[in-house]
Amino acid sequence: MPIEKSTSKAVNTAIKQSTFIFVLYIIMFVFMLSIIVYLVLTANLPDYSDDWVNDSITDIVFYSVNDEPVDDLMNLYMLNKDSNYRAAIYTIVPDDLSENTALCFRTKHIYLTVFIGNEILYRTPYTNSRFYTNSTGANWVEIPLEAHHKGKTLRINYQLSYDEPNCGLSDIAYCRPDGFVLSVIYERLPSLFICIVYVVIGIIFIIIGIIASRLIKNDFSLFWLGALALSVASYCFFETQVLQIFVVNTRLIHLCVMFSMAMIPIPAIAYSSTFLEFKFKSLAFSFMIISFVSFFILTIFNIAGIADYHTSILVLQVLIILAMLILGVGIVNYIFNYIREQKKTNVYVVAMIVGLLCIIVTGFIDIIRYWNHSAGNAAAYLRVGFFGFLVCFSIASCERIVHAFQTSMHAKMISKLAYEDGLTGLKNRTSYQEKIASIETDNIPTGIVMMDLNNLKYVNDTFGHEDGDSLIITAASFIKQVFNIPYADCYRIGGDEFVVLIQDSNNDIVYINKQCYDCVEALRQMYCEFNASRTEAFDIVIAVGYNLYRPNSDISFKAAADVADSLMYDDKRHLKSVSNNIDEGLNL
Numbered sequence: 001m002p003i004e005k006s007t008s009k010a011v012n013t014a015i016k017q018s019t020f021i022f023v024l025y026i027i028m029f030v031f032m033l034s035i036i037v038y039l040v041l042t043a044n045l046p047d048y049s050d051d052w053v054n055d056s057i058t059d060i061v062f063y064s065v066n067d068e069p070v071d072d073l074m075n076l077y078m079l080n081k082d083s084n085y086r087a088a089i090y091t092i093v094p095d096d097l098s099e100n101t102a103l104c105f106r107t108k109h110i111y112l113t114v115f116i117g118n119e120i121l122y123r124t125p126y127t128n129s130r131f132y133t134n135s136t137g138a139n140w141v142e143i144p145l146e147a148h149h150k151g152k153t154l155r156i157n158y159q160l161s162y163d164e165p166n167c168g169l170s171d172i173a174y175c176r177p178d179g180f181v182l183s184v185i186y187e188r189l190p191s192l193f194i195c196i197v198y199v200v201i202g203i204i205f206i207i208i209g210i211i212a213s214r215l216i217k218n219d220f221s222l223f224w225l226g227a228l229a230l231s232v233a234s235y236c237f238f239e240t241q242v243l244q245i246f247v248v249n250t251r252l253i254h255l256c257v258m259f260s261m262a263m264i265p266i267p268a269i270a271y272s273s274t275f276l277e278f279k280f281k282s283l284a285f286s287f288m289i290i291s292f293v294s295f296f297i298l299t300i301f302n303i304a305g306i307a308d309y310h311t312s313i314l315v316l317q318v319l320i321i322l323a324m325l326i327l328g329v330g331i332v333n334y335i336f337n338y339i340r341e342q343k344k345t346n347v348y349v350v351a352m353i354v355g356l357l358c359i360i361v362t363g364f365i366d367i368i369r370y371w372n373h374s375a376g377n378a379a380a381y382l383r384v385g386f387f388g389f390l391v392c393f394s395i396a397s398c399e400r401i402v403h404a405f406q407t408s409m410h411a412k413m414i415s416k417l418a419y420e421d422g423l424t425g426l427k428n429r430t431s432y433q434e435k436i437a438s439i440e441t442d443n444i445p446t447g448i449v450m451m452d453l454n455n456l457k458y459v460n461d462t463f464g465h466e467d468g469d470s471l472i473i474t475a476a477s478f479i480k481q482v483f484n485i486p487y488a489d490c491y492r493i494g495g496d497e498f499v500v501l502i503q504d505s506n507n508d509i510v511y512i513n514k515q516c517y518d519c520v521e522a523l524r525q526m527y528c529e530f531n532a533s534r535t536e537a538f539d540i541v542i543a544v545g546y547n548l549y550r551p552n553s554d555i556s557f558k559a560a561a562d563v564a565d566s567l568m569y570d571d572k573r574h575l576k577s578v579s580n581n582i583d584e585g586l587n588l
Helices: 002-041 073-079 177-187 189-215 221-239 250-263 265-275 278-304 313-342 347-371 380-419 429-442 456-463 465-482 509-533 557-587
Strands: 086-092 102-108 110-116 119-123 138-144 153-160 168-175 446-453 488-492 497-502 542-549
Touching: 002 221, 002 250, 002 265, 002 278, 073 086, 073 153, 073 168, 102 110, 102 177, 119 138, 138 177, 138 250, 168 177, 177 189, 189 221, 189 380, 221 250, 221 265, 221 380, 250 265, 250 278, 250 313, 265 278, 265 313, 278 313, 313 347, 347 380, 380 429, 429 488, 429 497, 429 557, 446 465, 446 509, 446 557, 456 465, 465 488, 465 497, 465 509, 465 542, 497 509, 509 542, 542 557
Parallel strands: none
Antiparallel strands: 086 153, 102 138, 102 168, 110 119, 110 153, 446 497, 446 542, 488 497
């Protein structure tokens, strides 16, 4: 008994923890979703011509203020170590540029002012807020050039957001703006497509997870797998840097990158807890709380100006790594236990192993690329690896869903056999006994209608048990039809014995008594009309007696039921005597 209580307490604790984390994640997700909706609604879609071209000049040489060529424009921090993050570079605009040409490039963690002579051609938009990081993140720049700009010196004054590598310019070209933008979008279409697939898979898993949670009580594993897909989808979407083309406030987008990273650990750990034993679930819960509190502290530091999100990104990366490791340990533990118990592997286990390897390997590759200051998309490999993870675990989840469905159907069948009469579909004697216990405990006024089917033994002996079963089924259908009223439960408690318990939402004993009387009269009228129209050699006759259980009286439920039973037997004897008199009259 103590073991059962301990297990029940652990289950209740796990349910409360899951509910708390669920609410926490939903708040974060709704906040992130509202930002994405805001960015999409405020985006400016450019009106490009149908005949866009991508002819471009990419062999552009920039020089430092010392007239030395700059080899690596993505690492401009090397030029301004002693200049308080400020420096300048310049280039000469070619004389042979065609019309509608612009200097196009991507910036990262840098603020620019672009001049030709004293004319300011471009300045990095700056939207101020204490919530934003010091950086605008990634930004796409198009600087239109006119005919009078040809052959002149184009100077870029810049200020780095951080004194670190990978701050500067890339993808620099003289080209048509439409060709440049559309080529960027075209280049990132595969990544965008994968993000859309993540969203679709995530939504499907969330819906299936909610349905599956009804089959496996309080098991939200598929829901959390879908939530993980949506979290990774938001991070990968922002990292494609496509939205930056259409949105001026790129500081808000850079903030969303940090937010989306912070959202990944919670569903990853919540999903991993599916594969962990109870004694480790509290540890997983603690880590999820630590993850949220850490991000909350980072937010305070960012607002206070102590350290912005970008400089604290290592904390978020460590949390993601630990979350993935815990997820991996949980899955590996599940795989080993499955193989040990089943003494075999199957396609679902293999799929889980492959999926786990996909996300771990690609995740570490992208983290190493980030700290090695590799140019390009920071989530390039993780995006593909996580796709493999989702595909493999969607395959593996099929077994879980099918097994849950089979278990649920089996449990329902057992429950049906335990509480429902297999022949008539009415509730059985076990259900009747439990109902009696609840009536006596809650002191509920109840009408008790006892019924007995006459001549069942005669029909079984004369015509066979098949006709006897048909007689029982027909009588039960009459009872169900007549007593199809609110707060009435029909039971078959023996071979030919039936009981109906009638209650009222207001506990009105007068109303209950009227319901009993009306239904009994309707039942007698129904089987009499049926007997008059049928051609079989035997009739359906149901003896009935009813009584009321009044909780405030000195009569117990059993005593009240005995009175109803006695009245039913009086009616049974009366019906038999009437039937015998009719038979004797016919013989005369």
